[in-house]
Amino acid sequence: MVNRVAIGQYIPGNSFLHRLIPPVKIISLLVVLAALFMIKSFTGLGLFALMVLGLYGCSGLPLQRLVTGLRPVLYIILFTLVVYALTNKGGVVLLRVGRFTVDSLGISGGAFMASRLVLLIWTTLLLTFTTAPLSLAAGIEYLLKPLQRLRVPVAEIALIMTIALRFIPTLMEESRRIMWAQMARGVSFDTGGLRQKIRNLTPLIIPLFVGAFRRADELALAMEARGYQVGAERSSLKTARVGPADWLTLLSAAGLLAVVTISHI
Amino acid sequence: MLIETERLTHIYSPGTPWECWALEGITLSWKPGSFVLIAGPSGSGKSTLIQHFNGLLLPSSGRVLIDGEELGSDKAALGRIRRRLGLVFQIPEQQFFAETVFDEVAFAAANLGLSSAEVARRVKVSLERVGLDYEQFRGRSPFNLSAGQQRLVAIASLLPLELEALILDEPAAGLDSGGRRQLALLLADLRRQGMTVIVVSHHLGDFISLADQILFLERGRVVAAGEVEGVLRRLAQGYEPYLPPVTDIMRRLVLRGAGVSTAVFELAAAREEIVSWWGGNSG
Ligand SMILES: Nc1ncnc2c1ncn2[C@@H]1O[C@H](COP(=O)(O)OP(=O)(O)O)[C@@H](O)[C@H]1O
Numbered sequence: 001m002v003n004r005v006a007i008g009q010y011i012p013g014n015s016f017l018h019r020l021i022p023p024v025k026i027i028s029l030l031v032v033l034a035a036l037f038m039i040k041s042f043t044g045l046g047l048f049a050l051m052v053l054g055l056y057g058c059s060g061l062p063l064q065r066l067v068t069g070l071r072p073v074l075y076i077i078l079f080t081l082v083v084y085a086l087t088n089k090g091g092v093v094l095l096r097v098g099r100f101t102v103d104s105l106g107i108s109g110g111a112f113m114a115s116r117l118v119l120l121i122w123t124t125l126l127l128t129f130t131t132a133p134l135s136l137a138a139g140i141e142y143l144l145k146p147l148q149r150l151r152v153p154v155a156e157i158a159l160i161m162t163i164a165l166r167f168i169p170t171l172m173e174e175s176r177r178i179m180w181a182q183m184a185r186g187v188s189f190d191t192g193g194l195r196q197k198i199r200n201l202t203p204l205i206i207p208l209f210v211g212a213f214r215r216a217d218e219l220a221l222a223m224e225a226r227g228y229q230v231g232a233e234r235s236s237l238k239t240a241r242v243g244p245a246d247w248l249t250l251l252s253a254a255g256l257l258a259v260v261t262i263s264h265i
Numbered sequence: 266m267l268i269e270t271e272r273l274t275h276i277y278s279p280g281t282p283w284e285c286w287a288l289e290g291i292t293l294s295w296k297p298g299s300f301v302l303i304a305g306p307s308g309s310g311k312s313t314l315i316q317h318f319n320g321l322l323l324p325s326s327g328r329v330l331i332d333g334e335e336l337g338s339d340k341a342a343l344g345r346i347r348r349r350l351g352l353v354f355q356i357p358e359q360q361f362f363a364e365t366v367f368d369e370v371a372f373a374a375a376n377l378g379l380s381s382a383e384v385a386r387r388v389k390v391s392l393e394r395v396g397l398d399y400e401q402f403r404g405r406s407p408f409n410l411s412a413g414q415q416r417l418v419a420i421a422s423l424l425p426l427e428l429e430a431l432i433l434d435e436p437a438a439g440l441d442s443g444g445r446r447q448l449a450l451l452l453a454d455l456r457r458q459g460m461t462v463i464v465v466s467h468h469l470g471d472f473i474s475l476a477d478q479i480l481f482l483e484r485g486r487v488v489a490a491g492e493v494e495g496v497l498r499r500l501a502q503g504y505e506p507y508l509p510p511v512t513d514i515m516r517r518l519v520l521r522g523a524g525v526s527t528a529v530f531e532l533a534a535a536r537e538e539i540v541s542w543w544g545g546n547s548g
């Protein structure tokens with residue numbers, strides 16, 4: 001269970017999407033998603049889908065990951081479809097079960113919302129597939145900087161985010177290792193009743209916590225040794241410059257939003 | 266316990282950018298009661314290999330056979346294998362979770378569903394086998410022991426299974442020379458009692474005097490395998506950093522024109538080699 005690759009996990013590469021700087025990618029994503037929500041017709045959704053698939057194609061991402069990326073939200077998508085189908089009335093009655101009816105408008109409305117949801121996820125995956133988590137956190141920190149005026153501890157929030165992102169894979173790997181070590185001592189994690197399963201978690205969770213606290217200790221020491229201070233202004237080793245490709249992307253995203261808004265597609 | 270593999274290949278994350286061929290076509294066969302040393306640089310696939318022996322990893326292609334029975338995905342069969350073949354992971358202290366040494370060591374026995382009297386008996390025997398006094402250690406917290414004692418408790422925690430084979434991944438890592446000596450004595454003892462022992466170590470020096478088989482890996486392939494002396498002779502060229510100190514001295518002597526064997530690793534044997542060459546030379 002811990003072996004599975006995390007949803008939307010970064011896929012290294014060198015396409016133009018990989019090379020865009022993170023703040024630009026995040027803003028463009030938000031603009032493009034706004035455009036997605038302005039789209040009113042299936043034709044519009046179809047064109048949008050072609051654009052997203054095209055971007056996947058040029059950035060060398062495996063298309064099968066689009067399908068696996070949907071798996072965790074499959075139930076939400078189905079739920080949307082069913083709720084819409086049952087509550088939206090109008091058009092021809094297609095199905096009647098007791099007091100419930102399903103109308104043609106309900107089906108088309110549900111399909112529209114579900115497709116929009118799928119496209120929302122695919123577009124977002126385009127960002128997370130092509131941006132390393134730590135760059136993503138740095139990008140978010142950069143964009144939140146203005147909030148520092150309002151006394152929001154942006155740098156600390158970003159640090160927490162960065163540390164969490166950095167240690168998630170480590171902890172996943174560690175839990176797999178501990179699980180295997182305990183299996184070598186005769187525990188079976190996938191057989192037995194519920195009570196047995198819960199009891200079997202003790203030899204997994206305690207070493208995991210002990211390890212996490214040890215790591216946290218070491219990290220705090222290492223940070224202090226390198227002069228980290230809460231609230232102090234920090235500079236950044238890597239400073240990205242906005243290049244022509246970044247400007248072009250921002251412009252295209254804005255253009256897309258404008259076209260969708262004006263054309264009522 | 267007879268341990269065999271046939272053209273064992275293991276690929277991590279196949280079909281992704283992280284694809285990694287950790288093992289490529291490993292074929293080996295170790296007789297029951299052998300003491301095997303698996304060595305090689307970091308990342309050569311040693312840990313990956315041993316995790317196949319109790320079915321934690323399954324081959325991407327090829328086969329693993331324990332006493333002639335192929336390991337597959339049958340959970341019950343894997344469970345039975347894991348009770349006979351113990352695997353001590355790298356830094357095994359990190360899997361501690363119990364309040365006392367007794368509970369830690371009793372864990373494996375309790376998983377067998379034994380009576381509490383039998384569990385207590387096996388815990389006592391196991392602690393004594395690794396050289397820790399039962400009365401003195403049973404009530405202590407496993408987290409407050411010295412590194413060497415922790416390592417011994419971690420090994421003892423597998424012994425209640427009454428294993429036929431024990432595999433240890435880098436067991437000497439992080440121990441001082443006293444701890445290493447104690448560990449070597451324990452392994453020699455287990456082997457004397459008929460257990461098949463497999464030790465992973467990136468350096469050949471640590472347990473070579475106990476070994477009767479060596480497997481030397483590099484980038485997932487076998488560089489040299491077989492009896493100790495043959496392997497040492499084979500490794501004398503190009504693998505100097507992994508040789509036992511005495512072997513390395515002999516290698517240097519050979520480079521300077523001495524007619525001595527590079528297949529020795531103990532001082533006494535080295536002296537004999539040198540004396541007999543010297544005598545032959547001047548006589
Ligand atoms: N869980 C894993 N996922 C992907 N690659 C791995 C994993 N574990 C090990 N590897 C890779 O497999 C190769 C062999 O690793 P390992 O068996 O741990 O070597 P060793 O124990 O000899 O140091 C290394 O290149 C390592 O990066």
Ligand SMILES: [Mg+2]
Pocket residue numbers: 311312313355434
């Ligand atoms: Mg290893």
